[in-house]
Amino acid sequence: MFAVIKTGGRQYRVVPDDVLEIGKIAGDVGTIVQLGEVLLLGGDTPVLGAPTVAGATVAAEVLQHKRGPKVIAFKKRRRKNSRRKRGYRDEITVLRITEILADNAKPTIGPRPKREKVAAAPAEGDDEAPKVAKKAAPAKKAVAKKAATKKPAAKKPAAKKKAPARKAAAKK
Numbered sequence: 001m002f003a004v005i006k007t008g009g010r011q012y013r014v015v016p017d018d019v020l021e022i023g024k025i026a027g028d029v030g031t032i033v034q035l036g037e038v039l040l041l042g043g044d045t046p047v048l049g050a051p052t053v054a055g056a057t058v059a060a061e062v063l064q065h066k067r068g069p070k071v072i073a074f075k076k077r078r079r080k081n082s083r084r085k086r087g088y089r090d091e092i093t094v095l096r097i098t099e100i101l102a103d104n105a106k107p108t109i110g111p112r113p114k115r116e117k118v119a120a121a122p123a124e125g126d127d128e129a130p131k132v133a134k135k136a137a138p139a140k141k142a143v144a145k146k147a148a149t150k151k152p153a154a155k156k157p158a159a160k161k162k163a164p165a166r167k168a169a170a171k172k
Helices: 142-149
Strands: 002-007 010-014 019-023 032-035 038-042 057-077 082-101
Touching: 010 019, 032 082
Parallel strands: none
Antiparallel strands: 002 010, 002 038, 019 082, 032 057, 057 082
């Protein structure tokens, strides 16, 4: 079964377990949101909405809120010494479609549990947690020391520029 939904002025064809990026919507990461503007329910007998299908919703889990790629709006008027540079990044919500619901049904699938990172447990007999090796500081270079002790070279006085000779006044 698939559905065509409308959100943020755009239309998307979705099936369960689809991951899609849409314009930012309200909802915390890990929660289930319901998208109510279903334009079409597809399957064995498709149902078209006029304009939407009554009682149909799509349940989706919010995976992430992020920002889209940079879009640069650069305008230049040639020979006018006029340039304008503006840019922006869209706010995006990443969703995973969990269910397509019809007839005012409630979502039955909840958010998926997050995987937790398993830390290395201390072995028997060890009272301390595993130690993390520290990075060694990079060795200082001898070149930097030589440069500090070296005297700066004496500056040569700059040669004065002569003003260009002006043309004699034109004869009358």
